[in-house]
Amino acid sequence: MRENSGAHYLEKALSLKPLLNKKTVRPVKVTGEGEWLRDGGSLLLDFGTHLVGRITLALDCRRDDDLSPDSPLLVEFKFAEVLSELEERPYSGGMSRSWFQHETVHIDNPLEAFTLPRRYAFRYAKITFTANTSYSVRYAGCTVTAVTSADEAAIAPLPPQTSSLVRKIDETAVRTLRDCMQEVFEDGPKRDRRLWLGDLYLQARTNYYTFGNNDLVKRCLYLFAGLPHPDGLVSSAVFHEPVLRGQAWILHDYALFFIGTLADYYRATKDVETLRELWPVALRQAEAVAGSVHSDEYFHEDESIHADEDVHGGEDVHTDEDVHANADTRVAEYLPADRYFIDWCPSLDKTIPAEGVFIMMLKEASELAGILKRSKDAQRLAGIVGPGIARMRGYFRVESGLLVPASGQVSVLSQAFGVLSGVFDKATSRVIMKNTLALMDGGDIVRPVTPFAMHFLAEALVAADLRRDALKLIKDYWGGMVKEGADCFYEVYVPGNPDASPYGSPLMNSYCHAWSCTPAYFIRKYGFK
Numbered sequence: 001m002r003e004n005s006g007a008h009y010l011e012k013a014l015s016l017k018p019l020l021n022k023k024t025v026r027p028v029k030v031t032g033e034g035e036w037l038r039d040g041g042s043l044l045l046d047f048g049t050h051l052v053g054r055i056t057l058a059l060d061c062r063r064d065d066d067l068s069p070d071s072p073l074l075v076e077f078k079f080a081e082v083l084s085e086l087e088e089r090p091y092s093g094g095m096s097r098s099w100f101q102h103e104t105v106h107i108d109n110p111l112e113a114f115t116l117p118r119r120y121a122f123r124y125a126k127i128t129f130t131a132n133t134s135y136s137v138r139y140a141g142c143t144v145t146a147v148t149s150a151d152e153a154a155i156a157p158l159p160p161q162t163s164s165l166v167r168k169i170d171e172t173a174v175r176t177l178r179d180c181m182q183e184v185f186e187d188g189p190k191r192d193r194r195l196w197l198g199d200l201y202l203q204a205r206t207n208y209y210t211f212g213n214n215d216l217v218k219r220c221l222y223l224f225a226g227l228p229h230p231d232g233l234v235s236s237a238v239f240h241e242p243v244l245r246g247q248a249w250i251l252h253d254y255a256l257f258f259i260g261t262l263a264d265y266y267r268a269t270k271d272v273e274t275l276r277e278l279w280p281v282a283l284r285q286a287e288a289v290a291g292s293v294h295s296d297e298y299f300h301e302d303e304s305i306h307a308d309e310d311v312h313g314g315e316d317v318h319t320d321e322d323v324h325a326n327a328d329t330r331v332a333e334y335l336p337a338d339r340y341f342i343d344w345c346p347s348l349d350k351t352i353p354a355e356g357v358f359i360m361m362l363k364e365a366s367e368l369a370g371i372l373k374r375s376k377d378a379q380r381l382a383g384i385v386g387p388g389i390a391r392m393r394g395y396f397r398v399e400s401g402l403l404v405p406a407s408g409q410v411s412v413l414s415q416a417f418g419v420l421s422g423v424f425d426k427a428t429s430r431v432i433m434k435n436t437l438a439l440m441d442g443g444d445i446v447r448p449v450t451p452f453a454m455h456f457l458a459e460a461l462v463a464a465d466l467r468r469d470a471l472k473l474i475k476d477y478w479g480g481m482v483k484e485g486a487d488c489f490y491e492v493y494v495p496g497n498p499d500a501s502p503y504g505s506p507l508m509n510s511y512c513h514a515w516s517c518t519p520a521y522f523i524r525k526y527g528f529k
């Protein structure tokens, strides 16, 4: 089998499948305990914190004539990560309602303990005995076999001076990551229970400072490498069960994050063998994404966002010479930003964030090429990234000290990814981020809606040497969820708007979401207290 073939990559991935650690957990509170129930009577179990696992329920039965049950028991289970998921609300969103954690089962022998076969993610379980049985049932006990591939013993204690809020944020972040670590790094154990590359990029970074399960990162990289699209781009997500396959979607930021994930993996492990094996996949992502910038197929003059139309005033640093200086092939004037995820914010102009991710990841690729002494690849990458750097410079407006695309939109994420691209010097980066914070404090600026995107804002603050502001952001934003009683960090969080959802209903949102776990990374890497 060839070293770089898909089959070889998949074989490696399968050999790294982790064993799951199991723990038995019981509810801390059972509402309805001691009551005899039937005909719509219900129990509410609270496990005290978030869990992922299978539930086993035991019941006592009573029939007036003291004979054993004469019909099956019909039981409806509703699992919820947060209590509001138990509210009865209409749902008309596009995402399948089969994601709701609802299960109705017939139990033929209610005298025997019953285990639901499917895994659920929850803190609460509402159990309703819906049928008009001739007998009643009473709670007799419940256990959950909680599963994770994370080793909780690996978590180092925080320094004693750490404040209680930071401690709580860290604990919530670590729990979020723990419950998303299963046979792969899942995005959310409720939904999508799938390995997404953008989520992996942030989970893996946090993992190095917490559970240190490097082989799980390696497994996930090999899974993506083993399931490429015909053009060599990796899928944005992999389903590892019930059938192993790559998802049809390609997102360019996610494909590029393959490079960043590999670079971080190498820095954490110095595993040069894996780096060498996966290098062709990493390089392909850079080339294929850059190729789509240049490609005629995608270049429609009338639809393009002309980066330089609006920013060509005298004050701009951008010149056509800059744009073409390093190009080794024909250069289009824009990145197809609609192929980038970046955030669920619907009104976001993604031009600058897309450019930022492109530059960040191409720089990572150049570093890896240097480590592998692949000078031709390094040269090629420098040629590819050059025009992007020139375009990024062109977005800076001297008069406002902000990065603005042709649409004129001022967004937090344009500033964050602009700074993270490393194109601007420290002083300019500080100006950009200070201006961003000022606008976020009551001004008019398009804000991120996911902790995924907020991560990059925090990282940009650190990159601009504004660590105090990064800590304040973590305390305000992720601390906001903690103060609202979160056990894990949510997929989407817009302070003051609990109904925010990309799926038409917060019922569909995941409340333990991988991409939200990065406070533990910041707290532990930078010693935030």
Ligand code: RAM
Residues within 6 Å of the ligand: 187, 188, 192, 196, 197, 198, 199, 341, 491, 515
């Ligand atoms: C959603 C999930 C996942 C994310 C993708 C882009 O389905 O939240 O975590 O990576 O969107």
